[in-house]
Amino acid sequence: MVAKEGEFGSVAYKKPTLKTVAEKTGLAVTTVSRALLDSPQIALETRKRVAAAAKELGYVPDRAAQRLRTGKTRVISLILEPHNEIPDFGRSMIAGLSYALKGTGFHLTITPEFQGEPPIDPVRYILKNHLADGLIFSRTELFDERVKILQEAGFPFVTHGRTEFTSPHAFVDYDNDAFAYQAARQLIELGCVQLGIVLPPGKFTFCQYLKYGFMRAVRESGLPFDIPDDVSLDSPAEAIQASYRARFAGFPRPFGVVCAGETSALAISSTLIEEGLEPGRDFHLVAKRTSNLLNLYRPAFNSIYEDIFEAGELMGQSILKLVNGAPVTDHQILMQPTADKANRAA
Amino acid sequence: MVAKEGEFGSVAYKKPTLKTVAEKTGLAVTTVSRALLDSPQIALETRKRVAAAAKELGYVPDRAAQRLRTGKTRVISLILEPHNEIPDFGRSMIAGLSYALKGTGFHLTITPEFQGEPPIDPVRYILKNHLADGLIFSRTELFDERVKILQEAGFPFVTHGRTEFTSPHAFVDYDNDAFAYQAARQLIELGCVQLGIVLPPGKFTFCQYLKYGFMRAVRESGLPFDIPDDVSLDSPAEAIQASYRARFAGFPRPFGVVCAGETSALAISSTLIEEGLEPGRDFHLVAKRTSNLLNLYRPAFNSIYEDIFEAGELMGQSILKLVNGAPVTDHQILMQPTADKANRAA
DNA sequence: GGGTCGATTTATAACGTTATAAATTTGGGT
DNA sequence: ACCCAAATTTATAACGTTATAAATCGACCC
Numbered sequence: 081m082v083a084k085e086g087e088f089g090s091v092a093y094k095k096p097t098l099k100t101v102a103e104k105t106g107l108a109v110t111t112v113s114r115a116l117l118d119s120p121q122i123a124l125e126t127r128k129r130v131a132a133a134a135k136e137l138g139y140v141p142d143r144a145a146q147r148l149r150t151g152k153t154r155v156i157s158l159i160l161e162p163h164n165e166i167p168d169f170g171r172s173m174i175a176g177l178s179y180a181l182k183g184t185g186f187h188l189t190i191t192p193e194f195q196g197e198p199p200i201d202p203v204r205y206i207l208k209n210h211l212a213d214g215l216i217f218s219r220t221e222l223f224d225e226r227v228k229i230l231q232e233a234g235f236p237f238v239t240h241g242r243t244e245f246t247s248p249h250a251f252v253d254y255d256n257d258a259f260a261y262q263a264a265r266q267l268i269e270l271g272c273v274q275l276g277i278v279l280p281p282g283k284f285t286f287c288q289y290l291k292y293g294f295m296r297a298v299r300e301s302g303l304p305f306d307i308p309d310d311v312s313l314d315s316p317a318e319a320i321q322a323s324y325r326a327r328f329a330g331f332p333r334p335f336g337v338v339c340a341g342e343t344s345a346l347a348i349s350s351t352l353i354e355e356g357l358e359p360g361r362d363f364h365l366v367a368k369r370t371s372n373l374l375n376l377y378r379p380a381f382n383s384i385y386e387d388i389f390e391a392g393e394l395m396g397q398s399i400l401k402l403v404n405g406a407p408v409t410d411h412q413i414l415m416q417p418t419a420d421k422a423n424r425a426a
Numbered sequence: 427m428v429a430k431e432g433e434f435g436s437v438a439y440k441k442p443t444l445k446t447v448a449e450k451t452g453l454a455v456t457t458v459s460r461a462l463l464d465s466p467q468i469a470l471e472t473r474k475r476v477a478a479a480a481k482e483l484g485y486v487p488d489r490a491a492q493r494l495r496t497g498k499t500r501v502i503s504l505i506l507e508p509h510n511e512i513p514d515f516g517r518s519m520i521a522g523l524s525y526a527l528k529g530t531g532f533h534l535t536i537t538p539e540f541q542g543e544p545p546i547d548p549v550r551y552i553l554k555n556h557l558a559d560g561l562i563f564s565r566t567e568l569f570d571e572r573v574k575i576l577q578e579a580g581f582p583f584v585t586h587g588r589t590e591f592t593s594p595h596a597f598v599d600y601d602n603d604a605f606a607y608q609a610a611r612q613l614i615e616l617g618c619v620q621l622g623i624v625l626p627p628g629k630f631t632f633c634q635y636l637k638y639g640f641m642r643a644v645r646e647s648g649l650p651f652d653i654p655d656d657v658s659l660d661s662p663a664e665a666i667q668a669s670y671r672a673r674f675a676g677f678p679r680p681f682g683v684v685c686a687g688e689t690s691a692l693a694i695s696s697t698l699i700e701e702g703l704e705p706g707r708d709f710h711l712v713a714k715r716t717s718n719l720l721n722l723y724r725p726a727f728n729s730i731y732e733d734i735f736e737a738g739e740l741m742g743q744s745i746l747k748l749v750n751g752a753p754v755t756d757h758q759i760l761m762q763p764t765a766d767k768a769n770r771a772a
Numbered sequence: 773g774g775g776t777c778g779a780t781t782t783a784t785a786a787c788g789t790t791a792t793a794a795a796t797t798t799g800g801g802t
Numbered sequence: 803a804c805c806c807a808a809a810t811t812t813a814t815a816a817c818g819t820t821a822t823a824a825a826t827c828g829a830c831c832c
Contacts, residue, residue: 095556097817097818097819098818098819098820099818107781107782108781108782108783109782109818109819109820110781110782110783110784110820110821111780111781111782113818113819113820114781114820117820121779121780121781122780122781123779123780123781126780126781138554140554140555141818141819142494142556142817142818142819143555143557144490144493144494144499144817144818144819145490145494145787145817145818145819145820146818146819146820147490147493147787147819148488148490148491148494148787148788148789148817148818148819149786149787149818149819149820149821150787150819150820150821151787153490160517160520160521160524162521168514168516168517169517170514170516170517170520171506171514171515171516171517174506174516174536174538175506175508175538178506178536178538178540179538179540182538182540187535187537187557188535188536188538189533189534189535189536190520190524190534190535190536191533192520192521192524192525192528192534194524194525194528208484208486209486209489210441210488211489211533317718317721317722342719343718343719343722346719346722346723347722350722350723350724353724354724372663372689373688373689373692373719375663376663376689376692376693376696377692377696377723378696378699378700443787443788443789444788444789444790445788453811453812454811454812454813455788455789455790455812455813456790456791456811456812456813456814457810457811457812459788459789459790460790460811463790467809467810467811468810468811469809469810469811472810472811487788487789488787488788488789490787490788490789491787491788491789491790491817492788492789492790493789493817494787494788494789494816494817494818494819495788495789495790495791495816495817496789496790496791496817497817
């Protein structure tokens with residue numbers, strides 16, 4: 081009799097394999113393998129008997145062997161970008177992904193993208209070494225090289241963000257056009273006589289959508305607008321603060337600013353207050369909220385929520401279907417901004 | 427001649443293996459394997475020749491095959507806890523770990539711990555399925571079951587946080603005793619006549635250290651103190667706010683509160699201000715700062731910095747040495763609080 | 773009783789790598 | 803020319819799994 085089940089690391093313990101189960105049941109290894117895969121070729125009675133024996137022995141399949149034999153890694157990899165403009169973005173996305181992958185046998189690996197190195201490197205690395213069955217990444221550019229390479233390779237992937245390529249790919253995106261439009265509308269309703277927005281770098285697709293939505297509201301209102309050209313959402317908070325400190329004096333009041341990130345919202349708000357402006361009288365902000373931190377800030381922000389956890393969960397669900405051969409056109413999800421209950425209180 | 431090197435996903439392309447390299451060089455597979463491992467048994471000239479051929483063919487070793495044959499996964503797994511009291515904790519730790527693992531051939535996987543499920547589950551899962559060579563996790567308890575099981579199994583791991591077990595294990599911890607003491611001293615110097623602190627749940631080791639450090643300063647000063655017993659650092663921000671709203675009226679002024687997390691600091695600060703207290707006159711806060719967000723908050727916080735990225739990097743460096751057999755006693759690191767330059771400005 | 777069919781089980785080989793042990797080559801020394 | 807040891811290379815097997823093809827077993831039919 082082998083060691084007690086569930087015993088790890090003890091000296092005499094040998095990990096049970098298909099062979100162990102085969103010996104215990106008196107069947108061939110092949111039969112056991114197929115029985116555990118629940119193949120209809122194996123008699124139902126046998127399948128049950130094998131399952132029981134495997135459970136009793138504490139058998140678990142060896143992932144390395146399965147991977148070698150089948151060529152399937154049963155791994156989804158998330159490329160983690162080095163930016164951290166959005167607090168907890170990575171954390172929430174990972175949590176959402178994990179939740180979607182839970183119980184599927186798929187594992188999540190992190191492939192880091194390092195500051196100053198080409199974003200294409202992690203993708204190439206995964207492809208070349210076949211380290212995953214599917215890939216997830218964010219912050220797509222209009223003609224994102226990662227998308228191009230993966231499409232050429234026929235490798236399953238889901239992006240957080242759209243691209244401008246004609247051939248479709250799976251994505252989960254936030255409707256930043258709708259966000260910027262709604263945010264600008266809120267500012268207008270609050271009485272702002274000038275509209276502003278801090279945009280991400282222009283190479284990112286979501287920059288374009290933010291601009292479209294913002295400008296639509298601007299044109300409808302006929303109000304003047306301000307878009308800083310010296311800083312972006314990715315600029316250090318200090319740079320954003322400096323930009324506004326240098327320019328706010330010339331703004332008609334009250335003016336409004338759409339902030340597509342919490343860091344920039346905090347930065348601008350604190351600076352303007354320090355310069356003696358009064359929020360609600362001299363200016364208004366509407367921020368995109370992705371964490372709970374902004375809720376705690378006083379004076380309270382106007383905000384619109386983007387659910388990163390849910391985005392991660394949706395991306396996880398999609399990539400699982402894609403690796404099973406589902407068509408990409410069934411997995412193009414545009415998440416709508418949700419009115420933020422927390423913002424008006426207090 | 428095989429397909430061009432670096433070509434992925436093309437129909438005729440067959441991934442180069444040791445066999446491919448062997449054929450190209452006219453050597454045996456075994457020789458090629460050893461040559462690429464840079465074994466001194468193989469003539470230097472041959473090693474060079476093989477390396478060149480491998481590079482030209484674009485050969486990369488198959489991790490699944492290596493893992494199956496050697497039993498080494500070359501994977502480090504991080505257990506990601508579901509709490510999110512500290513903004514960007516996971517993100518920074520992952521970034522630090524990735525940085526330490528960069529170029530080592532070790533990959534990082536995420537093993538999630540789900541809300542409402544035992545913290546021991548992910549550890550058992552990894553052990554049973556042999557999914558990693560080393561493990562990283564946070565928020566240790568005084569007698570942490572995960573530590574116990576891993577020690578019994580002889581499995582390499584590094585914790586973020588200490589335990590009370592007599593048998594030593596590797597850890598990277600922040601000196602929360604020193605933090606709480608220094609924070610309380612700051613409050614005293616600012617003229618506070620009552621000291622307070624919001625502690626994490628008592629089962630966590632770092633709760634004890636925070637309490638020790640805090641109480642040492644309290645006793646030295648002879649001041650009265652206040653520790654809420656209805657909420658902890660893990661309580662929802664609203665609960666912390668409610669607790670202070672219900673009690674602040676009875677506090678002598680100015681009173682001080684040590685906040686071991688940014689969320690609680692924001693929560694308490696905003697609530698007290700809303701209740702009409704003036705920061706700097708009626709109360710002072712000293713917060714542990716782990717992100718850059720607090721820097722943007724006005725009125726400025728007094729804060730002491732904890733570098734989570736560095737903690738992750740140190741843990742990564744340690745776990746790499748541990749899987750190579752280094753003794754755990756060489757990897758017990760206590761990080762000291764660093765004076766926060768950002769706090770006094772503005 | 774022999775043949776056939778379907779259901780079920782089995783033997784063999786292969787995925788790509790490395791550990792073990794054996795084989796071959798090389799260079800001296802005599 | 804021969805032998806021995808060191809240097810270098812090679813054959814074989816194994817890690818644990820699954821795909822392919824072949825084998826066994828009843829049961830049924832004529």
